[in-house]
Amino acid sequence: MSTKLLMPGHYWQDLAVGDRFQTLKRTVTEADLVNFISATGMLEAIFIDAHYEGGAIAGRPVPGALTCALIEGMQFQTLLQGTGLAMLEMSVRAIGPICVGDTIDGVIEITGIRPTSKAGRAVVKSKVEIFNQHRALAMVYEVARLLKGRE
Template sequence: MKQLGEGWNWRDLKLGDRFITFGRTLFEADLLNFVTLCGFSEELFTNKEYIATHAPMRGGHPVPGALVYSMAEGLVIPTTLQGTGLAFLSMGFDIKGPTYVGDTIHVEIEVTEIKPTSKDPMRALVRTTNLVKNQKGETVLIYTPLRMMQGR
């Protein structure tokens, strides 16, 4: 019996496959918890008066790109890699635009590389291009993880 929420099997993927996640709004509590946990004590993230006087043209309370990436992975992992992802090996990472408290993000995923490993035919290296988009459809972050995934 297949368990609900089980991730992709690399043998069921093909180059060019595309997927989209559900959305997730970034709340003030998310920002505060993240900057406290990670020590991101920069005033741009922790001081509303500083933002109002030094960065008023930016359009709101910005969040760190590392938080946006972490939230994106939180949308991707439970629906695509649960139980089938074996290792996160590397990634490219490019912030394309700002993200603010109150923005809602989702991830658009495209499979760009599948390479079975030579040592174990049950495993493959799978690279995806993950576009993180806000509620306006603007791409705010692109990352390209290379993961080891299991097969059947």
Template sequence: MSDSTTTLLGTGFYWQDLPVGARFRTYGRTIREADVSAFTATVGMVEPLFTDEVYAEAHSAIKGRLVPGAQVYAVAEGLVLAATAHGTGMAFLQASMNVLGPTLAGDTVHVDFEVIESRPAQKGGRGLVRTRNRVINQHGVAVMEYEPLRLMAGRDEG
């Protein structure tokens, strides 16, 4: 049974709860071989480096099953959003991104992120929050960095 005094668990942060300088770390996620196959099939990413092991073995400068950068980003976003914006994220507005190194099937990644901008939106009690997100592998090496700008719900102050 629910009433107005019951707190809903799992709700993300409101923009007012994310001041500039706040830092967070997500849990990790291992990207398995099956994940790479499912992702490349789902999005139609038929690049031989991702779909043809014989080709990749002969032509890739990196040995092992490469994970597409788009998939690393998608996994990172899943980790971040589940921890911060469940029910409070309203829109993804913009991002810059740099792939810093390869991710291979079997790697475990987590995201370290810091709030670098947090301000009210022009209307509706909402706010804009930008973070600097670093995707880190199990060796402590950053493999991607990106800075998304999100529209976040505001806490009802009334």
């Protein structure tokens, strides 16, 4: 009896400009913040002091890089699993804060597909919008990736 791989990624031939995908929702936890700033060294007072009073953001903000990384992780588990070969370029714009306790999700829109000279590969560009639980836009980034195609 054969076993099918659960949720393999999309080959570039399965994508079209204009395709849109939504990630699952995920609540950002205190553990996410602590683990991320510990691993990266982003030990800014606003992230390590739960009672920091010098900031302009209410709540316990998290680094924008963490917000982006969480949505990237959701894409790796689904859209890109087994087909993503490399991230080539990324441009990020933070629009609003994400804090511990916020629930985020991402909407991915395919904006470009260009097959490469090496058969079976393409550069796929996408725009990713990240929203909080109130549907407020928190971040937008554009990314170019190298994806594999069918054999």
